[in-house]
Amino acid sequence: MPPPTHDQTYNTEDVSIAVFTAAANYLRARLPSELNSPKVAIICGSGLGQLADTIENKVEFAYEDIPGFVSSTVPGHLGKLAFGLIGDKRIPTVFMVGRFHFYEGHTLKQITFPVRVFKMLGVEILIVTGATGALSREFKVGMIGVTTDHISLPGLAGNNPLFGPNVSAFGPRFPPMSNAYDYDLRVIAFKAADYLRFPTGTLKEAIYTFVGGPSFETRAEARYLSLIGGDLVGMSTVPEVIVARHCGIKVLGLTLVSNMVAIGKGKCADPAEQDLNGIEEPLVNHEEVLQTGKERALDMQKLVKTIIDLIPST
Ligand SMILES: O=P(O)(O)O[C@@H]1C[C@H](O)[C@@H](CO)O1
Numbered sequence: 001m002p003p004p005t006h007d008q009t010y011n012t013e014d015v016s017i018a019v020f021t022a023a024a025n026y027l028r029a030r031l032p033s034e035l036n037s038p039k040v041a042i043i044c045g046s047g048l049g050q051l052a053d054t055i056e057n058k059v060e061f062a063y064e065d066i067p068g069f070v071s072s073t074v075p076g077h078l079g080k081l082a083f084g085l086i087g088d089k090r091i092p093t094v095f096m097v098g099r100f101h102f103y104e105g106h107t108l109k110q111i112t113f114p115v116r117v118f119k120m121l122g123v124e125i126l127i128v129t130g131a132t133g134a135l136s137r138e139f140k141v142g143m144i145g146v147t148t149d150h151i152s153l154p155g156l157a158g159n160n161p162l163f164g165p166n167v168s169a170f171g172p173r174f175p176p177m178s179n180a181y182d183y184d185l186r187v188i189a190f191k192a193a194d195y196l197r198f199p200t201g202t203l204k205e206a207i208y209t210f211v212g213g214p215s216f217e218t219r220a221e222a223r224y225l226s227l228i229g230g231d232l233v234g235m236s237t238v239p240e241v242i243v244a245r246h247c248g249i250k251v252l253g254l255t256l257v258s259n260m261v262a263i264g265k266g267k268c269a270d271p272a273e274q275d276l277n278g279i280e281e282p283l284v285n286h287e288e289v290l291q292t293g294k295e296r297a298l299d300m301q302k303l304v305k306t307i308i309d310l311i312p313s314t
C-alpha cells in the first residue's frame, strides 16, 4: 500500500505503519539535512515550553499542519514541534512544545503518536518533562524529580497506549517496563546538576504516579497514591514512555515539582474528631503549576542542555 500523502484524512487509531511514515516524510521533506535525523526528542511539560528557546537553527511546525497530529488545548502548551541544534555539540534535537493529554479527550494512541514519528526520524533518546504534585514530603516545590519508575493507574485499569493490534515494526507484543527509565541517563542528570552547581538535593529520584486528570486528587486519593508507593503525581509522560520503550528509545524523565499535594485528613465536622484537625492545606490550581514552571524555567533549560552535552554517544 503506498503511504498516504499529508493532505489525506488520517485515522490515528489506524495502527498501519503508513500513517507514521506519512508524518515522518512530511517533516523530513521540510527540514534541512542537519536537522532531519534528530537524535534526541524532548517533550515539554506544563509551563516548560521555554526549554526550546536555547536551540539554534530552529525550524518549527504547527501541530495542525503535521499529518496525524492532534491539537494541544491546554494553557502553557503552545502546540508546535521545534527542530534545532542544542548544546556545545550541536546535537540535532526535536522539541514538542506542548504535549497532548488523555484528559483533553484524545485517545492514548493520539497522544503518543509523535513518539513513533520521532522513532522513524531516528530519535534514540527521549527526555520527557512535566509538572507534578508532591505526595512525598521529601519533595518541595521547585525540586526536580528524576523518574526511576512509574505507577500507571489508568494502565492498570486497562488504558495502555499499546492496547489493540501490536505494530511489530515498532516492538514486541509484551514489552518489559521494569527498565523503563535509563540508569545511565539518570546518572548523567545528577552529574549535570553537580556541574551546574545546583544546591544539593535539587534533584531527587522519584516514582511518578500517572493519573487521568483533569481534576486534581482528593485527599483520600492522594493518601492512597502515597501508600502504594508514589512520590509524585502527574497527568502525563507515562503513555509517552511506554510507547518509547516499546520501540527501543531510551528514556529520561524529569519532572518539576510545582505544588504540594494535600494529603491531610482535612477539617472534621464531628466534634469527637476535632482533636484530629490538621493544618489547612491550600487548594492546587493550574496557575500555580504554570508559575512554578516560569520560575524554574532557566534551571530546567540549563539542566536539559547540560545533560545532552554530557551524553557520550550524542
Ligand atoms: O504536561 P504536564 O504533565 O506538565 O501537565 C501537568 C498535568 C496537567 O496537565 C497540568 C495540571 O496543572 O500540569
Ligand SMILES: Nc1nc2[nH]cnc2c(=O)[nH]1
Pocket: 131, 132, 133, 134, 211, 213, 215, 216, 217, 233, 234, 235, 258, 259, 260, 261, 284, 289
Ligand atoms: N495529578 C496531578 N497532576 C499535577 N500536575 C501538577 N501538579 C499536579 C498535581 O497536584 N496532581
